[in-house]
Amino acid sequence: MTTLLILIVVLLLAIAIWQLTKIFDLTQVGENVNDTQIADDNDNKVNGYIMFAFLGFIYLTTIYCVWNYGNLPLLKDSASEHGPLVDNLMSISLVLIFIVQTVTQALLHYFAFKYKGKKGQKAMYFADNNKLELVWSSIPAIVLAGLILYGLYSWNNIMYVDKEDEQDAIVIELYAQQFKWEARYSGADNVLGKANVRYIEGANNLGVDLSDPNAQDDFAASELHIPKGKRVIFKMRSQDVLHSAYLPHFRAQMNCVPGMVTQFSFIPTVTTAEMREKPAIIEKVNHINELRAKKSEQLVANGQTALDPYTFDFLLLCNKICGASHYNMQMKVVVDTPEDFKAWLKDKQTIVQAVKTAAAEAEKSEKPATPTIDTAKVKTVVKDSTAVAQTEVKK
Numbered sequence: 001m002t003t004l005l006i007l008i009v010v011l012l013l014a015i016a017i018w019q020l021t022k023i024f025d026l027t028q029v030g031e032n033v034n035d036t037q038i039a040d041d042n043d044n045k046v047n048g049y050i051m052f053a054f055l056g057f058i059y060l061t062t063i064y065c066v067w068n069y070g071n072l073p074l075l076k077d078s079a080s081e082h083g084p085l086v087d088n089l090m091s092i093s094l095v096l097i098f099i100v101q102t103v104t105q106a107l108l109h110y111f112a113f114k115y116k117g118k119k120g121q122k123a124m125y126f127a128d129n130n131k132l133e134l135v136w137s138s139i140p141a142i143v144l145a146g147l148i149l150y151g152l153y154s155w156n157n158i159m160y161v162d163k164e165d166e167q168d169a170i171v172i173e174l175y176a177q178q179f180k181w182e183a184r185y186s187g188a189d190n191v192l193g194k195a196n197v198r199y200i201e202g203a204n205n206l207g208v209d210l211s212d213p214n215a216q217d218d219f220a221a222s223e224l225h226i227p228k229g230k231r232v233i234f235k236m237r238s239q240d241v242l243h244s245a246y247l248p249h250f251r252a253q254m255n256c257v258p259g260m261v262t263q264f265s266f267i268p269t270v271t272t273a274e275m276r277e278k279p280a281i282i283e284k285v286n287h288i289n290e291l292r293a294k295k296s297e298q299l300v301a302n303g304q305t306a307l308d309p310y311t312f313d314f315l316l317l318c319n320k321i322c323g324a325s326h327y328n329m330q331m332k333v334v335v336d337t338p339e340d341f342k343a344w345l346k347d348k349q350t351i352v353q354a355v356k357t358a359a360a361e362a363e364k365s366e367k368p369a370t371p372t373i374d375t376a377k378v379k380t381v382v383k384d385s386t387a388v389a390q391t392e393v394k395k
């Protein structure tokens with residue numbers, strides 16, 4: 001509301017200034033004032049200096065952003081085997097963009113100043129220069145080709161999973177729906193049972209084909225546990241709209257498309273406990289907790305409860321704007337040591353068992369309780385009503 005009011009005030013101010021300049025122009029009528037609409041040397045000079053001012057603004061903004069937010073992009077401390085490859089690609093791209101942007105902006109604004117309009121000066125007619133065109137076409141072409149080739153090499157390296165890798169990997173399904181994630185583990189056979197949105201019914205909220213032999217040992221989890229040092233193949237499905245499974249710390253992202261299964265796989269290299277010990281993460285966590293402490297002071301002063309302190313956890317996020325609660329579509333990811341992971345896997349209830357238990361419970365609660373009839377009470381009620389009827393008749 002305050003923002004709207006400020007906007008209205010700014011708009012009204014702008015209209016007022018515009019009207020004032022019109023009145024000022026009217027007062028100048030008849031006087032010897034240069035009110036021509038054609039730019040003269042002085043106008044061009046002013047515009048030339050404004051170009052320099054704008055260049056300064058771009059550079060200052062860049063320095064300010066790098067200084068203040070330079071530590072926000074994830075460029076180190078990745079937690080997957082292919083992570084450094086992605087980080088390297090990202091760093092090279094950023095450095096290239098930074099250099100090209102700095103040089104080209106300086107040239108653009110300098111030439112705009114140098115060749116500003118001057119009275120009596122005509123622009124030179126210049127048809128073309130093959131040598132120049134060759135230089136400014138081939139340099140970007142070579143740089144971009146290098147970047148694309150390195151990108152393709154990285155992409156193939158990350159996405160290619162051979163038969164050997166596949167045999168040694170754990171298969172986990174990530175199921176996306178507005179607005180939550182659910183994981184399905186493939187169990188001892190390491191094969192996910194068939195699933196389809198048409199099978200969704202009651203407790204079977206993942207739409208698993210319960211008659212499929214491969215589905216018998218599948219189990220669902222609302223927290224994603226993966227072991228360090230072992231390849232995990234994620235199969236993504238979506239129940240409703242387009243989502244995107246985004247695991248920023250593992251430098252992994254893949255769209256979840258309704259009606260098809262997509263895939264991404266990686267090897268986690270850092271456990272949650274190890275990640276919490278990294279200096280950069282400790283610094284980040286401390287910073288978040290400082291902010292939370294400040295916010296908590298305000299909340300407590302207003303009689304509300306204070307915020308809980310933050311501890312680092314890997315996250316699976318949704319990276320496609322999929323609806324109103326998209327921002328909160330996340331799942332905690334825990335990277336365990338292989339021993340801890342084995343312990344976590346124990347005694348998990350399979351989806352088939354869960355559906356059976358839910359059905360049995362539903363049946364129990366649906367059966368109507370047999371009403372107990374107090375025969376003595378009924379008799380007295382009947383007696384009373386006949387007595388009332390008889391007195392009525394007598395009247």
Ligand SMILES: [Cu+2]
Nearest residue numbers: 243318322329
């Ligand atoms: Cu989503």
